[in-house]
Amino acid sequence: MPMTTPAITVVGLGSGDADQLTLGVWRLLQQAKRVFVRTDRHPMMRLFQENELAYASFDELYEQMDSFPDVYAAIADKLIAEAQSASETIVYAVPGHPMVAERTVQLLRERCEPEGIALRILGGESFLDQAFTRLGFDPIEGFQLLDAASMKASLLRPELHTVIGQVYDAFTASDVKLTLMELYPDEHPVVIGHALGVPGEEQIVTVPLYELDRAPGYGNLSLVWVPRSDDASLRNRTFDRLHEIVAVLRSPEGCPWDREQTHQSIRKNFIEETYEAIEALDNDDPIGMQEEFGDVILQVMLHSQMEEEVGSFSVYDVIQTLNEKLLFRHPHVFGDKDAGNSQEALQNWEQMKAEEKKRKGIDPAAQSLLDGIPPDLPSLMKAYKLQKKAAKVGFDWDQIGPVLDKIQEELAELREAITDKDREEQAGELGDLLFATVNAARFIDADPEEALARTNQKFKKRFAYIEEQLRISGRTFDQTDLTEMDRFWEEAKRLP
Secondary structure, X not given: OOOOOOEEEEEEOEOOOHHHOOHHHHHHHHXXXXXXXXXXXXXXXXXXXXXXXXXXXXXXXXXXXXXXXXXXXXXXXXXXXXXXXXXXXXXXXXXXXXXXXXXXXXXXXXHOOOOOOEEEEEOOOOHHHHHHHHHOOOHHHOXXXXXXXXXXXXXXXXXXXXEEEOOOOHHHHHHHHHHHOOOOOOXXXXXXXXXXXXXXXXXXXXXXXXXXXXXXXXXXXXXXXXXXXXXXXXXXXXXXXHHHXXXXXXXXXXXXXXXXOOOOOXXXXXXXXXXXXXXXXXXXXXXXXXXXXXXXXXXXXXHHXXXXXXXXXXXXXXXXXXXXXXXXXXXXXXXXXXXXXXXXXXXXXXXXXXXXXXXXXXXXXXXXXXXXXXXXXXXXXXHHHHHHHHHOOOOOOOOHHHHHHHHHHHXXXXXXXXXXXXXXXXXXXXXXXXXHHHHHHHHOOOOHHXXXXXXXHHHHXXXXXXXXXXXXXXXXXXXXXXXXXXXXXXXXXXXX
């Protein structure tokens, strides 16, 4: 006959040394009528066998299920079902401490109360106790525990001792290695611990990071330890270090020049650094990109630091705003909408932008369709954006033919203005011609700014060829004429 209140008692079997098993847990195991263990692949199971303690394990589920989360969920399901049908408290024994790296226990904590099951948890020695003792570090120096199955580079903190648990096999070790390599150099020493504290089975070996997955012996009792480090080269790979450096530069003890700057005084630097980054992009120069992207980020950091000093916002607020914007505007990735192609994705983006405006109290109907374009944008780019916005509501030609006719019309008007020698009119007609040309660029899906940038590069390369030919012949531009330069130009056009 079932109990009035079903109950589960969870106990920890410790790290593997029988001498470390608590007396209370051992007495409970001896008295219990029904004992379940998550796995019998643990040194403590020898004690069960020596004392003829009956138990049932869930090892078969590891072979039946495709993933660890599925296994843990299935174990929780079975334990709850067993408790509800049992006439006495069932005991569930797990390796180590029930509250350290034990997902099944967390599932029971979430589900037992709603299912009307009393849950009791008794401690046991954790593998961390042995890690502190056998590896010889004090967690008060700064410590974090990570799960090998869910590691992310963003969690890594080189100033903390880092223990990575559940490194079951070489495949898991390989994933850990790749994640660590995003912050640590290939040769960085890491420590592998197998069966810490288990007599006759313990192994502790230090290897360079690149050999982490080549070392033998991984199993259920394996972990990886990355000792804390004050190495500046490691901290210099973190965002927090950048924030700290910029704050110091702006502090009273920092750089006099940096302290004196304002938003307006370094405004032009932002523009210049952006164009230098674009040049590195156009040159397909990875080394240049690495440096120039850093210079652009520095501008963001400096301006954000100025606002942090007066309490307006910090760079972390900037990052939060950006993350929330990206999540909100990509409902087809992070929400419940779909996007089968880039056009549908763009439509979602625009819909969410409009929704953002509504939430901010901005009435889209009260705004001009041409609002939202930065006033300081280069004119070629601004013309392109103005035309695209107008085209969205049908203010556009259907085909490129009339666009080309308009270019011819504007060219003729420019010729006429040049004949009349009215400088202001000439500039106006030139602007009209450029605007019409931008329209043609839009019709052929070519960004006019990028197209002109490529032409500038092409001109620069061909002109450099003319200079080189003159140098080879020992002459200067004063010693040549347009006919010869045009010949060199045609030669340059034939070069790859």
